[in-house]
Amino acid sequence: MYLISVIISVFNVEKYVGRCIDTVLGQTMQEGVEVIIVNDCTPDRSMEIIFEVLCAYNARPDEKKMTVHVVNHDMNCGIAAVRNTGMSHACGKYVIYVDSDDWLAPDMLEKLYGKAVQENADITICDYNEVYYTRTKQIHVNPPCDNTDCVIALLSGQMHGGVWNKLVKKELYDRYHITCTKGMNMLEDLCVTYRLFYFAKRIAYVNKPLYNYFCGNEYSYTTKHLSNKSQEGMLLLIKQMEMFFKKEKTNDIKLRTAFQYFRIGVVSTILLNGEKPIITSLQMEEKFPFGTILHHPSLSVFFKTAMLFHRLHISGGVTILRSLRGGIRKR
Structure with missing residues (x-):
């Protein structure tokens, strides 16, 4: 058994993957570490760079x-399936995932x-840097000590749900049968982390x-x-959480x-970022209280306003917000 399994997903990252792999292999801790690289049928030169x-x-x-170890998918399956493939090959006492457009501090x-x-x-968590083309923002996680409070922080958006700054005992995944939902390529990390915590x-x-x-990879799902x-x-994750709780x-x-708060965050994100928002065609079983929308601890004014327009059935207001947000992003 290894001490740590590092799982790296690879798809369309030829611009960044060399830096990523360099920083993983250049760690001060070498002995007892296995690196599992999962090739999700990347169409570019990513794997050539990795082998170099x-x-x-x-x-x-x-x-x-x-x-x-290098593991190859027979067909492109998406990030959630890559996570599961990596975990199925992992033999470490602890597991951590690394996205191949990111990089690690040497220690x-x-x-x-x-x-x-x-x-x-x-679970062991560290702080991280959000790196943009023109600036870097250091994020102090400062997680709660209580596991339930950590779940609350994840759901309310006060703590990032990513798996990449969290070293986790593999036993926790195995004992509670925690895996990503195949095909869920947005919030796929949160699908796992709320249950881990x-x-x-x-x-x-x-x-x-x-x-x-x-935060500058144009091919990333998050951009x-x-x-x-x-x-x-994303809506499936809401249903899964409901069933879990x-x-x-x-x-x-x-x-x-x-x-x-999490439900509000998902709906507002779909309203503002969906190519063709399907949320407007759904019959919401529950009306979100105005106070809950306004007092959301992490949503920006844009997202809160979108939710208020949606709550009041003012679809034109949401359309205007989408246009304004799109214009701001292009600047």
Whole structure:
């Protein structure tokens, strides 16, 4: 068994993947680390670049090196399926995912693993940098110590749901059968992280930005308009969460409020970012209270206003907001 399994997804990232793999292989912690690279039928030169980097790495005289596996999909399946494929091959006591357009601080694995062992943590989180073309923003996570409070922070948008700054005991995935939903390529990380935190007993924190989250990849799911398939996946996650909390008989008032915030966040995102928003054609079983919309802890004014227009059935207002938001993004 390895100490850490690092799972890297690869699709259309030839501009960035060399940097990513370099920083993973260049970690101060080498022994006991396996790297699983999952090729999701990338059509570009990403894999050629990866093999060039691996060739240089293998030529190094170091006695202790990471073990690297390359797994190839027969067809393009999307990020959620890639996550599941990587996990099915992982043999580490701890697991972490890395997006191939991002990169790591040299001591990220060493710092996270040391903290995880020291505190016997199920999940160990670190700060990270949001990297744009013209600026870098350091994000201080400062997660709550209580696992339920962490779920609340995730659902209300106060803590990022990404798996890439979280070292997790593989046993937590295995014991509770936690996997990504295949085809859900928006919020696929959150589909996993809210359940991980719900079942976690101990949570540790490294107060240092060890991960660089790149926000400039035009091919990233998070930078594109939401297709109908992506929107359907987001709405499916809402239903899955409803079923999960019902099964777990969760009655925490704060958690229920946070889930309401999450629903509002999803609907407003679809209204503003959907190519053809399908939310307007749905019969919403529940009317979102105006107060809950206005007091959402993390939504911007744009998104809150979109929700208010939707709540009042003013579709023209949503259209104007979409146009304004599109104009601002192009600047």
